Amino acid sequence: MIARRPAVNGSTTIAVSLGLPSMDPEVWRKDVRRAKERIGRGQMLVVSVVGTPSVTDGIDAFIADYALCATWASEAGADAIEVHLAVPNPFGEPGQMVYEHVPLAAQILYRVRTSVSVPVLAKLGIFRTPRALHETATKLAPWAHGFVLVHAIPRRVVDDEGKAAFEGREWAEVVGSATFPVASRQVEELLVWRRAGAWPHAILAVGGISTDERARHLLREGADGVLVATAALFDPLFAARCRQALAASAVA
Numbered sequence: 001m002i003a004r005r006p007a008v009n010g011s012t013t014i015a016v017s018l019g020l021p022s023m024d025p026e027v028w029r030k031d032v033r034r035a036k037e038r039i040g041r042g043q044m045l046v047v048s049v050v051g052t053p054s055v056t057d058g059i060d061a062f063i064a065d066y067a068l069c070a071t072w073a074s075e076a077g078a079d080a081i082e083v084h085l086a087v088p089n090p091f092g093e094p095g096q097m098v099y100e101h102v103p104l105a106a107q108i109l110y111r112v113r114t115s116v117s118v119p120v121l122a123k124l125g126i127f128r129t130p131r132a133l134h135e136t137a138t139k140l141a142p143w144a145h146g147f148v149l150v151h152a153i154p155r156r157v158v159d160d161e162g163k164a165a166f167e168g169r170e171w172a173e174v175v176g177s178a179t180f181p182v183a184s185r186q187v188e189e190l191l192v193w194r195r196a197g198a199w200p201h202a203i204l205a206v207g208g209i210s211t212d213e214r215a216r217h218l219l220r221e222g223a224d225g226v227l228v229a230t231a232a233l234f235d236p237l238f239a240a241r242c243r244q245a246l247a248a249s250a251v252a
């Protein structure tokens with residue numbers, strides 16, 4: 001069967017169920033070095049890192065593995081480390097994400113921050129309330145230079161019969177265009193807290209940015225940068241064109 005690509009119309013939304021696979025460290029470290037050699041002037045390489053949990057080694061080893069990945073990424077040329085905290089907490093309640101366990105998230109950030117000299121960004125997922133977002137960001141702020149949000153929206157993805165659409169995994173991460181209203185609202189909430197003087201950290205927006213108008217909107221609101229994933233999967237030159245469009249509208 002040939003999988004047909006959806007039309008490139010800037011409105012792609014996908015459900016992703018990958019788990020957290022990784023190439024061997026030697027492979028990805030080489031990739032990071034290659035990427036660093038190829039990026040252009042004015043571009044920066046942000047490398048997202050996550051610890052590999054082991055039930056036998058426990059929580060300290062999980063935290064240490066985040067720090068080791070960050071060290072390797074930084075040695076390989078990362079200009080900033082994105083600490084991916086929107087992943088399942090293997091030591092928490094089922095369904096709990098690492099960023100939802102603030103003491104664990106803070107410890108991970110602390111270990112990463114004291115292991116590397118480049119800026120450290122905390123990648124966060126969706127919050128149930130603006131208050132929870134504010135409280136978490138405020139508690140994590142001492143250990144991070146900035147925040148990246150919203151990683152994805154976890155949802156049950158089922159087939160016509162109500163069974164898990166992805167074998168063995170009921171939950172998947174929804175990313176792409178349709179997440180923009182929810183993701184951008186949360187970015188705007190964090191921007192409001194920053195304007196109110198909560199902390200001066202960088203705020204990088206992600207989640208459903210699929211048109212240059214969406215990117216422009218968040219930059220106007222005060223985001224320090226906008227990141228794209230799904231739009232670039234279906235249209236690899238999306239970010240380059242978006243930058244051109246933003247530059248043109250800034251000149252006009």
Ligand SMILES: Cc1cc2nc3c(=O)[nH]c(=O)nc-3n(C[C@H](O)[C@H](O)[C@H](O)COP(=O)(O)O)c2cc1C
Nearest residue numbers: 048084150151175176206207208209228229230231
């Ligand atoms: C196939 C795929 C793989 C991803 N892998 C990672 C990852 O390894 N680390 C990470 O921090 N985010 C990862 N993401 C999440 C993206 O960085 C981004 O937060 C998310 O896709 C929302 O942005 P979007 O709506 O532009 O896709 C991945 C997304 C996709 C689609």
